[in-house]
Amino acid sequence: MTKKKEKNKLDVYEQEILDRYESGKMEKSPVSESLITAALATMRKNKNINIRISENDLESIKLQAAREGLPYQTLIGSLIHKYATGSLKEVH
Secondary structure, three states, rough: HHHHHHOHHHHHHHHHHHHHHHHOOOOOOOOOHHHHHHHHHOOOOOOOOOOOOHHHHHHHHHHHHHHHOOOHHHHHHHHHHHHHHHHHHHOO
């Protein structure tokens, strides 16, 4: 089996979904244009910033990112996005 086929190999659950779709038992659900536009805008990263944070905070963020399997810059960007959109809530 070639590397490309291995990369695209479906597990049992994914194959079941594909089979059901191809047999006409499932249909694509419509996605509104506004949702597509919002998703694309969220994914677009077009600004760089420089910030100063404590070395201890950065090391803690790097450790947490490693636990999550993410680059630390991605984790920081995600936290900023969640705060900016109001989905990051303080726990009391």
